[in-house]
Amino acid sequence: MTETSEGYTTADGRQIGGVLMEMKNITLRFGGVTAIKDISFDIREGEIRAIIGPNGAGKSSMLNVISGFYHPQEGEVWFHGSKRPAMKPYQVAQQGIARTFQNIALFEGMSVLNNVMTGRLTHMTTNMAQQAMWWGKAEREEVENREIVEKIIDFLEIQHIRKTPVSRLPYGLKKRVELARALAAEPKLLLLDEPMAGMNVEEKEDMSRFILDVNDEFGTTIALIEHDMGVVMDLSDRVVVMDYGKKIGDGTPDEVRNNQDVIDAYLGVAHD
């Protein structure tokens, strides 16, 4: 693989574009604890980028920095070629970065359809008066967005539970609904926080297929955190490896797999 500023071609022949997001020397501290220590990496347009590492490595913190839930003390976040000022999470979402959560954050009281519809909020521009009248533009907007949502619901094969309140769904389906909601935003960058945590083998296979299909069909750039090494190596184009808040590896799955630091971090080192 040869990387240039324009991009690179993956092993399976997909063309990856230029840099979409770049993290420059990010350091994040909570009081005396340094969760992330001077980490830099980039995410390129159209690729599936994984962040892996043992428990407590700072992966989720990194995702929270990208999505604006945490603000790093040092370092810069660049998105679409410009430096991003400190933003609130909702502003980041409005910029086109959607995410899912490790512990699933859905609107439990609402139906699947309504949950996915909330993903469209950033695309709906009618104001309060128009909405209150439910008239002309507001109605058209609702219908148009509903169509997009229905497409995504079909795509992720959750038509049969459209009207079901989310609180009644099993875990695996909830994860899929959360993905649907994030996709509904038509994000430029999709962040997945352990999309396969707590799933059985079958569910994991389904989820992997959906992630690949999303990337393939919509060309969505995806950054994901995952524990299951097998899954990560199959899915991702490039991998960042973190350990104790530091970056210890970055490259294709094959490169990372043969990296001695990574092997040490995962299997432990004999101290003699």
Next chain:
Amino acid sequence: MPDQLLYAIEVTLNGLMAGVLYSLVALGFVLIFKASGIFNYAQGVMALFSAMTLVGIMDGQVPFSHLINAIFGTDIHHFGWHVPAIVAILLTAVVMTAFAWAVNQVIFKHLVNQEPIILFMATIGLAYFLEGFGDLMWGSDIKSLDVGLPQGGSFWIEENTAWLGGEGFYGFFIDQLDMVATVVAVILVAVLVAFSQYTKQGRALRAVADDHQAALSVGISLSYIWVLVWSIAGFVALVAGIMWGTKSGVQFSLSLIALKALPVLMLGGFTSIPGAIVGGLIVGVGEKLFEFLVGPMIGGATENWFAYVLALIFLVFRPQGLFGERIIERV
């Protein structure tokens, strides 16, 4: 029909309509509590303040006239104009929206992620501030409010129901204001439900009520929703203020109706809009019927405590209220 039964029916009807007013106040509490987890002690004072503002605008009062006169030695009290009720109501709604915005900017924006008890204490502070601010702005004298709503018993109903009973029965006595209040409350609730179910802002509001973190991740500004919900609560307070103010004058005791909303909330559940309505009706009917049936035996004055005792019983046997979300803690 025996007259005693007819009186009981009349008492029930009156109780239902009194209950509607309790429901209106409770509704304001539920809206804010659902969306932000804040138990807004100031809801009653908001009703008082909005009623005072409405009277002030209608009568063309100069706001802060006491203050202005004291500082500049002037003697101005009125602009000398009268504003039509409907315009004044709209202007008051604007004032309540501005109030909602200010409350969020000055107080709650800085208290994000604080303990519920701290938020509650902040609303107590807000209640006393707003009470004083209202007095300073519009004066503390008792004002009468007349936005043109009909008052007094409905003769039509009396005449057309008199035949039901015997000689001593003159027909049901039902206050026209109560009837108007009921119609207005029904419309208000229908509009609120339609708003939350069918509009984009309503969907965002429900999303925030459900999960803050998830709401942020789909691009909803919490501040915006909180201002929105406080504005709506302010408007609900205004409607309650108009009804109570018309009934018994705009005065300090108006803010105490908030205390009547507490048992309503315990009955209906703090997070349920239908709960606020049904809870209000139960309290209204319950206290009137209890006074009518049991009152004479134990010396009367049961209306003062009935609602609270009922709430207490509910707290023991069904702490989440009739419609509230059941709290299940995982061990």
